[in-house]
Amino acid sequence: MDVRLRIQRFNPEQDDAPHFEDYTIDAEPMDRLLDCLHKVKAYEDSSLALRRSCGHGICGSDAVLINGVNALACKVLVRDVKQPITIEPIRGLPLIKDLVVDMDPFFQGYLEVKPWLIVDPVAKEPERERLQSQEERERFDDTTKCILCAACTTSCPIFWSDEGYVGPAAIVNAHRFIFDSRDDGARERLEILSSKNGAFKCRTAFNCTAACPRGIQVTKAIQEVKQAALFGSF
Amino acid sequence: MAHLHTYDALIIGAGGAGLRAALAAGKNVKTAVVSKLYPTRSHTGTAQGGMCAALANVEEDSWEWHAFDTVKGSDFLADQDAVDIMCREAVTSVHELERMGLPFNRTPEGKIDQRRFGGHTRDHGEAPVKRACYAADRTGHMILQTLYQQCNKEGVEFFNEFFVLDLIMVDGACAGIVAYEIGTGQLHVFHAKSVLFATGGFGKMFKITSNAHTLTGDGPGVVYRNGLPLEDMEFFQFHPTGLYRLGILLSEAARGEGGILRNKDGERFMENYAPTIKDLAPRDMVSRAMFSEMKEGRGAGENNDHLLLDLTDVDPEVVEKKLPDITEFARTYLGVEPLEEGVPVVPTAHYAMGGIPTNVKAEVQRNAAGDVVPGFYAAGECACVSVHGANRLGTNSLLDIVVFGRRGGLEMTEYASTHPLLDIPDDAHRRAEEWIEALMEGDGAEPLADIREVLQNEMMDKASVVRSEESLTDVHETIGKLRSRYERTRVGDRSKIFNTELVEHIEFGFLLDMAEALVVSAQARTESRGGHYREDHELREDEHWLKHTYAVKKDDGDPELTYRDVTLGRYTPVERKY
Numbered sequence: 024m025d026v027r028l029r030i031q032r033f034n035p036e037q038d039d040a041p042h043f044e045d046y047t048i049d050a051e052p053m054d055r056l057l058d059c060l061h062k063v064k065a066y067e068d069s070s071l072a073l074r075r076s077c078g079h080g081i082c083g084s085d086a087v088l089i090n091g092v093n094a095l096a097c098k099v100l101v102r103d104v105k106q107p108i109t110i111e112p113i114r115g116l117p118l119i120k121d122l123v124v125d126m127d128p129f130f131q132g133y134l135e136v137k138p139w140l141i142v143d144p145v146a147k148e149p150e151r152e153r154l155q156s157q158e159e160r161e162r163f164d165d166t167t168k169c170i171l172c173a174a175c176t177t178s179c180p181i182f183w184s185d186e187g188y189v190g191p192a193a194i195v196n197a198h199r200f201i202f203d204s205r206d207d208g209a210r211e212r213l214e215i216l217s218s219k220n221g222a223f224k225c226r227t228a229f230n231c232t233a234a235c236p237r238g239i240q241v242t243k244a245i246q247e248v249k250q251a252a253l254f255g256s257f
Numbered sequence: 258m259a260h261l262h263t264y265d266a267l268i269i270g271a272g273g274a275g276l277r278a279a280l281a282a283g284k285n286v287k288t289a290v291v292s293k294l295y296p297t298r299s300h301t302g303t304a305q306g307g308m309c310a311a312l313a314n315v316e317e318d319s320w321e322w323h324a325f326d327t328v329k330g331s332d333f334l335a336d337q338d339a340v341d342i343m344c345r346e347a348v349t350s351v352h353e354l355e356r357m358g359l360p361f362n363r364t365p366e367g368k369i370d371q372r373r374f375g376g377h378t379r380d381h382g383e384a385p386v387k388r389a390c391y392a393a394d395r396t397g398h399m400i401l402q403t404l405y406q407q408c409n410k411e412g413v414e415f416f417n418e419f420f421v422l423d424l425i426m427v428d429g430a431c432a433g434i435v436a437y438e439i440g441t442g443q444l445h446v447f448h449a450k451s452v453l454f455a456t457g458g459f460g461k462m463f464k465i466t467s468n469a470h471t472l473t474g475d476g477p478g479v480v481y482r483n484g485l486p487l488e489d490m491e492f493f494q495f496h497p498t499g500l501y502r503l504g505i506l507l508s509e510a511a512r513g514e515g516g517i518l519r520n521k522d523g524e525r526f527m528e529n530y531a532p533t534i535k536d537l538a539p540r541d542m543v544s545r546a547m548f549s550e551m552k553e554g555r556g557a558g559e560n561n562d563h564l565l566l567d568l569t570d571v572d573p574e575v576v577e578k579k580l581p582d583i584t585e586f587a588r589t590y591l592g593v594e595p596l597e598e599g600v601p602v603v604p605t606a607h608y609a610m611g612g613i614p615t616n617v618k619a620e621v622q623r624n625a626a627g628d629v630v631p632g633f634y635a636a637g638e639c640a641c642v643s644v645h646g647a648n649r650l651g652t653n654s655l656l657d658i659v660v661f662g663r664r665g666g667l668e669m670t671e672y673a674s675t676h677p678l679l680d681i682p683d684d685a686h687r688r689a690e691e692w693i694e695a696l697m698e699g700d701g702a703e704p705l706a707d708i709r710e711v712l713q714n715e716m717m718d719k720a721s722v723v724r725s726e727e728s729l730t731d732v733h734e735t736i737g738k739l740r741s742r743y744e745r746t747r748v749g750d751r752s753k754i755f756n757t758e759l760v761e762h763i764e765f766g767f768l769l770d771m772a773e774a775l776v777v778s779a780q781a782r783t784e785s786r787g788g789h790y791r792e793d794h795e796l797r798e799d800e801h802w803l804k805h806t807y808a809v810k811k812d813d814g815d816p817e818l819t820y821r822d823v824t825l826g827r828y829t830p831v832e833r834k835y
Contacts, residue, residue, distance in 0.1 A: 036752050053592070065706030069758045070750035074298075076469040079505045079586060081398065082298040098589060119440065120755040126295060139406035140358030152355040154367035160360060167360050167392070167399065171297050205358065 026050040026059055027107035032121055034070070041118065044068075045107065052102035056110070057085055060096055060122075072121040080236055083172030086113050087122050093174040093234040113177035129173045132189040136197035136215055141208025159204040166199040166244050168237040175231035175241050187220040191231040191241050194222050198244040201257050213252045222248045259435070259444040259686040262416075264289045265673035266666070267449035269421045269434060269476060271296035273397070273658035274637025274665070275455035276404035278619075279413045281666025282451075286673045289414040291436055291447060293456075293471060296405050296415060300457055300469045301658065304397025305508035305583065307389030308354075308655040309377055310347035314368040315387040320344040321827075322380060323388060327653060328828045330376040330539045331610075331646025332787035332797065334489070334805070337826030339617050339642045343653070343660050350659045351390050359403040361392050362579070372579075373513040376539040376650040382835070385513075385537050389652045394508050394582045400655060419445065420760060421456065421475055422689040424483045424633075425681050429623070431633035432679040434479075435689040439760060442753030444686045450678055451669040453634035454480070454613060454621075455662065459771040460493075461764075463606035464710075464717035467499055467506035471764075476639040478767030480613050481774060485623055485630065486807040486819075488641040489611035490771070491779035492788045494649055495722050497543040499605020501563045503590055507583045507602060509651040512536045514579055515571040518543070518564055519599060520555040526564075531835035538835045541648040541788045544604035548722050557601065565599025604722055608649055610788060611778075612641040614807065619665030625807040625821040632676065634669055636661040643805060646823075647787020696762045701745030705758075708742050709765055711735065712772060720776055725793045729780045736773050743769060774808045777815050782806065799830050 025047050033041035048062045057075055064071045073096070076082040080098040087096050088111040090104055101108075116124040142148075169192060176182050176190035197216055201209045216222040222245055231241040251257040265286035268275045275290055282288045290296070311318040323344040328335050355361055355369060362370040371387040379386040392399040408415075418439040425433040425446070433448040456476030460468025477487055497518070498507040512518070518536050520526045530546040531538035538546075547564050550556055557565050568576055568584075573596050576584055587593045587600045613635040614622040619642075620629040637658040644657055715735045719728035743765060750758040784798040785791050803823045808816040 034752060035754055053590070055590075061706075064758070065704055069704070069748075070752065070756075072755040072757050076294055076298045076471045077300065077303050078470060079303070079503075079590070081303045081395075081582075082294075082300070082469065084294070084298045100589075120752075123755050130295070134409060137410075139410040148356060150352070152352050152361070152369050155363055156367050157363050157365065159367075160363050163360070164393075167402075168395070169402075170302070170398070171295075200358075203358070203360070 024050065024052065026101055028059060028063065029107045029109045030063065030071070031111040033118055035120055050101050052100065054101050055097050056089060056099045056101065056108065057097040059101065060110070072123045074123055081170060083170035086172040086174040086177070087111065088113055093178040095172060095174065095236045098236050113173060115177045115183045116173070126173065129176060129192070132176070132193040133171065133196055135189050136193045136212055137208060138196040138200065140200065140206055141211065143207045153205050155204055163199050163202040165239050166195045168239050169195050169199070170237060172236060174234040174236055178230040178234040180228055180230065181224050181226060185224065188224045189220055191245060194245050194248050195239060195241055198248050201248060201251055209251070209257050216248055217252045222252065259446045262289070262445060262447050263678065264447065264449045266451050266669040267291065267434065267447050268453045268455060270455035270457060270637070271415065272299035272301035272455060272457055272637060273400050273404060273655065274662035275453070276401070276408050277659050277662030278453050278455060278636060278666035278669065279408050280404060280411060281663045282669045283408065283411045283413040285670040289416060291416045291419045291421060291434070293418065293420050293475065295417050297401060299401060300472060302398045302401040303469070303506065304655055305394040305506065306374060306510035306513065307372065307391035307396050307652045308351060308400070309374060309388045309652040310351040310390055310656065311344065311388060312348060312351060312369060312371060312390065314364055315371045316379065318379070318386055318388055320348060322378070322386070323347065325381050325828060326377050327644065327650055329382070329833060330648055330650040332648055332833055333803065333830035334643065334646030334786060334823055336643050336824035337828060338824050339644045341826065342617050343644045343656060346660045347656050350656065350663070354400065354403060354659065357403050357407050359392065359399050361390055372510065373537060374651045375509045375512065375537045378534065382533070385534055389513065391510065394510055394580045397655060400659070420763065421479055422692065422763070424479055425685045426483060427679040427681060430631035430679060432681050433685070435686045437689070437693070439755060442756060444689060446685050448678065448681055450673040450676055451632045451634065453619065453636060453665045453669055454639055455635070455637045456639045458609045458638040459768060460606045462712060462716050462768050462772045463721060464713040465499060465504040465603060466606035467496060467504055468606065473764035474767045474771035475764065476635070477612050478770045481770050481810050484810060485621065486614055486625070486809045487611060487774050488614035488807055489643060489805050490774040490808055491782050491806060492610035492647045493606060493775065494540055494608040494610060494788045495544040495604040496540055496607035497547055497604055498566050498602040500586060500590055501601035501603055504605035505586050505590060506605065506607065507566060507586065507600065508580070511566060511568060511580055511583060514575055516566055516568045517570070519567050520550045520564060521557045521561065522555065526550050526555070534835045539648055539650060542835065544722050545790055547604055563601045563603045566602045567599045568595045569597060606721065608654060609638055610641065610643070610645040610647065610649055612639045615640045615642055617642065617664070618668045619661050620668065625819040627821070632672060634665040636665040647789060693759065696759060697748050699745050699747035701742065701747055703742065703746065705746055705762055705765060708739055708746065712739055712768065716772055720779060722790065724779055724789070724791050726780065729776055733776045733780065736769060736776060740769055774816055778806045778808050778818065781818050803830065
C-alpha cells in the first residue's frame with residue numbers, strides 16, 4: 024500500500040531553517056515507521072539523516088515525534104498511525120540535521136543525579152552478592168527499564184522552556200537508585216533534586232508517562248522522588 | 258588534517274566488553290572509549306535471558322559442569338584452557354556485577370536467582386540445571402547500564418559517534434587507530450600505547466537476523482584489511498526463536514521457563530531430536546531441527562515456513578514477570594497474544610563465534626602459531642578466544658564479554674605502564690582518507706540498498722543453517738560480483754555533518770569482507786560441526802578438523818587459510834547427544 028510521509032528536513036550546510044518534505048513509499052500495514060524511513064533513505068533521498076540501531080525498541084536511538092507524539096520509530100507500526108504521517112525530531116534539544124538532535128545536553132542532565140550505585144565507603148563489602156529481598160528488588164523494578172531514549176524528557180513542556188531542568192529521564196534514573204535497598208546515596212541525590220533545577224519543576228503534565236516506550240510510570244516515579252525529598256521516606 | 262589524541266588505553270566499542278575493559282583500565286591509566294554509537298545504544302543491551310555462573314544458589318552446580326557443557330556445546334572446538342578460565346571466573350564476575358549495582362532477580366532468601374537455559378546441565382548432561390543469573394528478560398540491558406554507570410563514576414572519557422576506519426601499525430605493533438567523527442565528517446588520529454577492539458558482531462550480512470543495523474563487522478573488517486587473520490569465521494550461530502519475518506530475538510529463557518516449540522501438527526518435535534533435554538538442546542541443533550521440520554512440510558502457516566513457540570502452558574504470571582519484553586515483542590510486531598496462541602518463529606542469524614583471534618589475555622594473535630601483535634587486544638563478539646568453538650551456549654556471550662573484557666583491560670594497563678608510545682607517521686590517516694574519497698567519487702548509480710539486499714538474501718539462502726559446496730560456491734561468486742558493484746557505487750550525500758549514507762557505505766564494505774571470509778572458510782571445512790552444517794559432509798571429522806581456521810586477506814582474491822589445533826583438556830571429543 025502507498026504510505027504518505029511528511030518528514031522535517033534540515034541540512035545545516037545548506038538550509039537556514041527546517042522545512043517539510045512529502046514522500047510516498049510502498050509499505051505494509053505491519054511495517055515499522057523505521058522501515059518506512061529506511062525506504063525513503065534508500066530510494067527517495069539518500070541524505071536523510073536519522074539514528075537507529077537495534078530496530079526493536081531496546082537501544083533507544085530512534086526517538087522522534089510521530090504525528091505530534093514522541094515515540095520510537097521502530098515501535099510504531101504503519102497501521103497504527105494516521106496518514107500523512109508527520110515525522111519530526113524530538114523537541115528541546117539542539118537540532119543537528121533532519122531527525123538528528125544533539126543528545127549531549129540530555130546525557131548531562133542524566134549525569135547530574137549521580138546515576139551509579141553509591142555505597143558507604145566504610146561498610147564492608149561482602150565476598151559474594153549482597154542480599155536483597157524480592158520485595159526490595161521489586162520496589163525499583165519499573166525504573167530499571169529506562170533506555171535513555173529521551174522520549175520522556177523531550178515531551179516535557181517544562182524541559183522545552185527551561186534548559187536548566189534535569190528532566191524526567193534523569194529523575195527516573197535517580198529513582199532507580201534512591202529506592203534500591205543497596206544504595207547509600209539517596210540523601211545526596213535528593214539534595215540535588217530538591218534544588219531549583221530538580222524534581223519540583225515538574226508540573227505533572229503526564230506527557231512523559233505517555234511518551235515512554237518502555238511503559239515506565241514516569242510521573243509516578245517523579246512524585247515518589249518529590250515525596251522522598253519532602254518527607255525523607257525512601 | 259586530522260585531529261590528534263593521545264591515550265594509554267584506547268577502547269573501540271562501548272558494549273559490555275568495551276565498557277568492562279574501560280573500567281579495568283580506567284582506574285589505572287589514561288583511558289578513552291571510542292564508539293560508533295552512544296554507549297547505551299550498544300547491542301549488549303538487547304541480550305535478554307541471562308548470564309551463566311555456577312553460583313549454586315538454587316541447585317547443586319559446579320564450574321566444571323559449566324565448562325563441560327560449554328565444551329560439549331561448542332562441538333569440542335572450544336579451547337579448553339580458555340573455557341576453564343571463563344567458567345571459573347564467571348562466579349566472581351557475577352558477584353562483582355551485583356556489587357556494582359546490577360539488579361538481578363532474587364530468590365526468596367535474597368540471593369541472585371537462577372534459571373534454566375539451553376545446553377546447561379547438571380553433572381555432565383544428566384538434566385537441565387538452573388545456572389543462568391538474570392534480571393527479568395533484560396539482563397543485557399542491565400549489564401550495559403550498570404557498566405556505563407560505573408564508567409561515568411570513574412570518569413572514563415567517551416568519544417561518541419566516532420567510527421573506526423583503520424589501525425595504525427608500527428613495525429608490527431599497534432600504535433593507535435583512525436576514526437571518522439560522524440557529527441562533523443572529520444578524521445581523528447588516536448595515538449595510544451594499547452588498543453582494544455570490542456566492536457561486536459556482523460549479523461547484518463544475513464536477511465533474517467537479531468542483530469542491530471549497526472552490526473557490520475567494522476572491527477574485524479579493519480583487522481582483516483590490515484593483513485591480520487580472522488579465526489573460525491565459518492561458525493555463525495542461528496538462534497532458533499527469531500520473530501517470523503523480522504528476526505527479532507525471543508530469548509531462550511522462554512523455553513527455560515517452560516515454553517515449547519511445536520510444528521504445524523502441534524507436535525513437540527524436539528523430542529525426536531534431543532530426547533533428554535528436548536527444547537533446551539543447544540541452538541545449532543534446534544535450528545537445524547526447525548529447518549528439517551520446515552523442509553519436510555511440517556512447518557506452520559500456508560508456506561510451512563515457520564514454527565510455533567508455545568507459551569500457553571507457562572504460568573501467565575511467570576510470562577508477565579519474567580518474560581515481559583519478549584511477550585511485548587510478539588504483541589507489538591506480529592499482533593500475536595502469547596498467552597493464548599503460538600508465536601511464529603524462525604531461526605535468526607544471531608552470533609559470530611569467530612572473529613579476531615586472541616589468547617586468554619585478550620592479546621590479538623597475528624598468526625596461527627599464536628604470536629601476538631604487541632599493544633593490540635580484542636574482546637567480546639568481535640573476538641575469538643575461542644570459548645564458544647563451533648556453537649556458543651546461551652548466556653555465555655554475556656559471560657565472555659565481562660570476563661575477557663576485564664582481562665583485556667587489566668592487560669592493557671600492564672602493557673601501557675611498561676611500554677612507551679611508539680612514534681607514528683604524520684600521515685597515519687592517509688589510507689582512511691583515501692577510502693572515503695573513493696566512496697564519495699564512484700561512478701555507479703545504483704542504490705546501496707539493492708546491493709545490500711542481494712548479499713543478505715544470498716547469505717541467508719546459501720550460507721546459513723544448511724550449506725553445501727554448491728551453495729557456497731554460488732554465494733562466493735555473488736560476493737565477487739557485489740564487490741565490483743560496490744566499488745562503483747557513489748555516496749549521493751555530499752555533506753560533512755551526519756552523513757549517514759557515507760557511514761552505511763563504509764559499513765557495507767566491512768560486511769562484504771566478513772561474508773568473504775565466512776564463505777571461503779566454510780568452503781574449506783568439509784565436515785559438519787556446531788553451527789557449520791554441510792549437507793554434503795554431514796559428519797564431524799575430528800581426525801582432520803579438530804582445528805581452528807585462520808583466514809588472512811590477500812590483495813588479489815581469496816583469503817589464505819591456515820589452521821591451529823584445538824587446545825584440548827579434560828574432555829575428549831565424543832559424539833554430541835542430548
